[in-house]
Structure formats: structure tokens, C-alpha cells
Amino acid sequence: MKLKLFIFLFITTVLIISCKNTSIPRTIEKITIEEITIDSSSIRAIYPMKDSSLFYATSDGYLGLILPTNQNIKDKKVFYDTIVPHFRAIASNSENIFMLSIGNPALLYKYDEGDLEIVYSENHPKVFYDAMAFFDEKNGIAMGDPTDDCLSVILTNNGGDSWQKLPCDVLPKINEGEAAFAASNSNIAIQGKNVWLVTGGKSARVYHSPDMGKSWKAYETPMIQGDDMTGIYSIDFYDAKNGIIFGGDWNNKDNNKGNKAVTKDGGKTWQLVAEGLEPGYKSCVQYVPDTNGQELFAVGTTGVSFSKDSGVTWKKVSDDAYYTIRFVNKNFAWLAGNNKIGKLILNK
Numbered sequence: 001m002k003l004k005l006f007i008f009l010f011i012t013t014v015l016i017i018s019c020k021n022t023s024i025p026r027t028i029e030k031i032t033i034e035e036i037t038i039d040s041s042s043i044r045a046i047y048p049m050k051d052s053s054l055f056y057a058t059s060d061g062y063l064g065l066i067l068p069t070n071q072n073i074k075d076k077k078v079f080y081d082t083i084v085p086h087f088r089a090i091a092s093n094s095e096n097i098f099m100l101s102i103g104n105p106a107l108l109y110k111y112d113e114g115d116l117e118i119v120y121s122e123n124h125p126k127v128f129y130d131a132m133a134f135f136d137e138k139n140g141i142a143m144g145d146p147t148d149d150c151l152s153v154i155l156t157n158n159g160g161d162s163w164q165k166l167p168c169d170v171l172p173k174i175n176e177g178e179a180a181f182a183a184s185n186s187n188i189a190i191q192g193k194n195v196w197l198v199t200g201g202k203s204a205r206v207y208h209s210p211d212m213g214k215s216w217k218a219y220e221t222p223m224i225q226g227d228d229m230t231g232i233y234s235i236d237f238y239d240a241k242n243g244i245i246f247g248g249d250w251n252n253k254d255n256n257k258g259n260k261a262v263t264k265d266g267g268k269t270w271q272l273v274a275e276g277l278e279p280g281y282k283s284c285v286q287y288v289p290d291t292n293g294q295e296l297f298a299v300g301t302t303g304v305s306f307s308k309d310s311g312v313t314w315k316k317v318s319d320d321a322y323y324t325i326r327f328v329n330k331n332f333a334w335l336a337g338n339n340k341i342g343k344l345i346l347n348k
Contacts, residue, residue, distance in 0.1 A: 023292040025308035026346070031317045033304075033335060034343040036070055043336035044323045045090035045185050047097065054334045056341065057087035057099045063111060066334075066341060078116060080107055088182040089132040093140060098160050100132045100142055102182050108132075108142070110160055120154060120163035127152065130180045131187035134160075135195070139212050143187060143197045145179040151197065155213045172218035177202025177228070181247075184284035184299075184324035186234040194240055196267050200231020200247060208267045221270045224249055224258035234284045238293035241266050244311050246298050248281035253302050256280040260298075262311050278314050279305040284324040291330055299325045299335060 129144035248259030335342030
């Protein structure tokens, strides 16, 4: 009798847990994005805060903040001698905001209660950093185009106070014509101690480190590659095993073949999805939080697309052009584009 009671309680517990983990994906036919104008600025670097405010960094050297009331505070203009930094990467370790510029010299700023400090700089004719993210309060990573025969990867383990560039003997050697795109600050995905980086150009690969950047392997993908503007523009992972890559051909944005793929083994192998179907080129893809990896949004200058089946099929839900998207929760996301920030509210 005790054994039967134990079996009954065990099965009941399993069913309760399974029901809690089950998410019914939404059917979204169309979305409305509230637009906030940001004059004279191309914006690809956004970081949403838990209170629903948004930090952003611009092409014309500004660090800005949008409050939940939509009030825009764009008052921190950054100069380096006569150079106005072009920011395309922004990140936070929960203590400070960090902004990273493209081009030579590379300039990485730490923002602390109104004060800006350069915590890393690099001078090189080929220097071009694309994306930045943090694992936790102490450990962070940024990646960029190769200056030698490997990707440029810098790490911090002291909360961003200082950064060190990895030597090429730690990283896989790049293929000829392989680089990355500073399109949406989403060339990096992090889950726990795992980090993935993506490349494009004449070779489109996924780089993986299981130990916060200490060791690396590179994996081939079936994504379109071979020309300067083809390849992977964005990556996201829902958990340590399930992820998605997105991109295409910037010179042929209608092309919808070889531009989106998923993995179920942590990035070792990739399978194309929605081949020859909507959508074409996108510069950013993100999982919707708390949807068990079922719901995704992909954005680009070609509009906004939504998937409710983990990327297998997609539907265009807006023609609005945006470079990047970040979710605060499953019902609210920030977007950024040319001269604008977008505010997306989804039905619960």
C-alpha cells in the first residue's frame, strides 16, 4: 500500500512539474511598435534595465537613457581627442555600463554614476570590435575582427576595470576572408560559463568556449558564405544546448536560403530552418524569455518576423526597420534603428 502511495505521489509531482514547464506559444499576426525619435543617430547598441529603462549608445558618440515614461536623456557626449567614438556595443555587469567603439583606435568606456573612464584601448589598422557581453558581475568578453590570424577577443575578470586580449595560440585560426559584423551587438551569446561567437564573410562559423573564454573550438555551419557581406549576423541561445543563428546576404536581403539555422547540441552541428521561406536577411535574432525556446523575434531593415515553433516557421509581423532587439520580459522589448528607439508591448 505504501509503495502504491509513493508511486502515485511521484507521478503526480512529475505531472505538476511538467505542466509548469509547458508554455503555449502565442499566435502573433501583427505588432505595433511605439517609436521614439533619436535625432541624427544610428543605434545598434542597447541594454535594457530591470526597471524597464534603456541605456543606449550611438554612432555619434552619445550615451543615452530612456526612462519607462519614454523621457529621453541624451546628454553624455563622448570625445577622444578630436575623435567622436562610433559605438555599436554596450553591456553591463549589473554595476556599471560599458560602451565599445568600432574602428581605430578601439575605445572601451566604463560609465560609473556620470563619470566615464577608458578601461581598454587598442591601436591597429585592422582593429574593429563588434560585440560585448558579461557572464556575471566580474567576467566579461568582447569580440571583433582579426588583427592577426585569429579573431580579436578581450576578457575581463575584475568587473571591467581592465581587459586583456587573448593570444592567437588560444583561439582557432581564422579562415581566409573570415570576420564579423557589427550589426546589432548580438555576435555573442552566453549561457552560464558557455559563450558562443559568430563570424561571416567568406567563412561563416560558430566559435564556442565552455569556460568563459579560456579554451575554444570552431564549428562549421551551413549558412550562406563566400562573399564579404554574407554569413552570420546574430546568435542567441535559449539554454546550453538549444540555439539559433541568423543572417544572410546584406547585398541581397531578399535571399531567404542559408540564412537561419538551429542547433540542439550546443553549437556543434547546425540545421537550416525555413529554407527558401520567410524571412530573408536579418541582423538580430532573440528568444522571447519564459517561452521554453518556442517564441523568437528576428529584426532587420527588412522588418520584424516572429516564430512560435523554435524557428521552424516564421511570419512577418511588421515592416518597421530596426537593427536590434532586446527583451525585458516576455511581453516587452526594446528595439533600435536609424534615428529611433522602438518600444514593443505584446499581449499577455
